[in-house]
Amino acid sequence: MSDIDIRTVDVVKYITPLREGGSLPAIIEASDGFLYVLKFRGAGQGTKALIAEFIGGELARAIGLKVPELVFLNLDDSFSKTEPDEEIQDLLKFSVGLNLGLHYLSGSITFDPLVSVADALTSSKIVLLDSIISNIDRTVKNTNLLNWNNELWVIDNGASFYFHHNWSTWENHLKGTFSLVKDHVLLERAALLQEASKDIIKVLNQETIEDIISKIPDDWLKNESDSFSPDDMRTAYKAYLNSRLSKIETLVKEAEDAR
Numbered sequence: 001m002s003d004i005d006i007r008t009v010d011v012v013k014y015i016t017p018l019r020e021g022g023s024l025p026a027i028i029e030a031s032d033g034f035l036y037v038l039k040f041r042g043a044g045q046g047t048k049a050l051i052a053e054f055i056g057g058e059l060a061r062a063i064g065l066k067v068p069e070l071v072f073l074n075l076d077d078s079f080s081k082t083e084p085d086e087e088i089q090d091l092l093k094f095s096v097g098l099n100l101g102l103h104y105l106s107g108s109i110t111f112d113p114l115v116s117v118a119d120a121l122t123s124s125k126i127v128l129l130d131s132i133i134s135n136i137d138r139t140v141k142n143t144n145l146l147n148w149n150n151e152l153w154v155i156d157n158g159a160s161f162y163f164h165h166n167w168s169t170w171e172n173h174l175k176g177t178f179s180l181v182k183d184h185v186l187l188e189r190a191a192l193l194q195e196a197s198k199d200i201i202k203v204l205n206q207e208t209i210e211d212i213i214s215k216i217p218d219d220w221l222k223n224e225s226d227s228f229s230p231d232d233m234r235t236a237y238k239a240y241l242n243s244r245l246s247k248i249e250t251l252v253k254e255a256e257d258a259r
Contacts, residue, residue, distance in 0.1 A: 004058055004211050008072040009101070011038065014079050017088055023049065023158075024091055027104055030073060036101030038073055039158065042094025047220035048165065049158035050100040055237065056133045056157025057102070058212045063125055063200050066153045068103040072217065075099055098217050102155060111145035111152065113185050118145075118152050123189035124196035126154060131178040131251040132200075132244040133160040143185045163240065167228045170236055174243045177250055182258040190259065193252045201248060209241050 013029040023043030030036055041047050054070060061067045080092035111118070126145075130138050137159035138144050144156035163173040181187065190196075213234050221230035228236070244251070 004215055006070060006072055006215055007032070008074065008098075010074045010076075011079065011099075014083070014092070017085075024088065026088075028073070028101070030071070030101065035104035035106070036071065036073060037068075037104050037155075038075075039100045039102070040091050040095040041097060041099050041220070042091050045158065045165075047223070048161075051164070051216055051220055051237075052133070052160040053100055053102075053156070053158040054216060055212055055241075056129070056135060056160045057154070058215075059133065059204065059241075060126075060129055060154045060157070062203050062208050062212070063129065064203075065122065065125055065129070066148075066151050068105055068153060068155065071101045071103075073099045073101040098219055105146060105148040105153060108146040108148035108153065111143045111147055111185070113140055113143065116145075116147050116152075117150070118186060118189050120189055120191040121196060121199075122152055123186040124192040125200065126152075126186050127181065127184050127190040127255055128193065128196050128200055128248070128251060129154075130160075130184060131181050131255060132204075132241065132248070133157065134162060134173070134178055134180075135160040136162065136180050138185055139183045140185050145185070161237070161240070164233070164236075167226055167233070167236070170240070174240065177247070177254050179254070181251075181255050184255075184258075187255065187259055190255060193255055197248050197252050201245065204241075204245055206242065209238055213237050 009030040009032045011028050015027045017024050017026045026038050028038045057067045077096045083089040146153040163170040218230050221233045
């Protein structure tokens with residue numbers, strides 16, 4: 001039985017921005033004593049990027065991939081008042097409330113397709129995961145993978161579920177597949193796509209999907225520019241994922257053809 005338990009902790013110290021990310025994520029210390037990479041709700045794509053990051057990360061974990069622990073991070077308004085950098089000050093100000101954190105993997109290195117190790121089954125699972133969540137951002141240019149303790153870790157799923165940027169047309173995306181799989185950084189190594197799809201189908205059942213979607217904070221699903229209610233959005237995310245899983249054989253074939 002699926003039972004996802006996401007902890008909520010408070011930001012107690014802002015340490016440093018990670019300037020290689022367009023949305024200026026930061027390393028922070030939380031009230032549990034651990035360091036996290038904080039993804040800000042006040043950054044460019046707002047809470048939609050946090051939702052994509054959260055769903056993608058928990059789906060990856062469910063299918064047996066290595067993912068840093070995800071936590072909800074409470075940020076109060078005291079940090080923006082002491083920050084001298086204006087850009088970061090604004091980001092902190094617009095991000096008061098619930099944000100998303102990924103456990104900081106100290107000493108990890110960015111995956112390099114030329115030298116890093118990634119086995120065929122793990123590579124195949126990541127390729128299919130990204131086809132399921134329509135992640136357009138795991139390419140040679142931006143791998144969004146880390147090597148840590150000689151293992152491959154999945155991070156940064158925020159560019160997934162791009163249908164949620166326009167709710168009026170989201171149902172059109174139920175018909176499609178994922179042609180951008182041809183640009184996937186791990187496609188060449190994904191030699192066990194059939195085996196990976198069997199593993200995925202075993203664990204990504206309706207209950208697991210329901211559990212993950214139910215854990216999205218209501219607060220992240222409320223946006224003045226959206227006509228959908230939080231319940232409508234949850235229903236749409238579930239319908240989208242179930243639709244993708246129902247045609248996993250088509251996604252496998254598409255990836256195999258692209259290889």
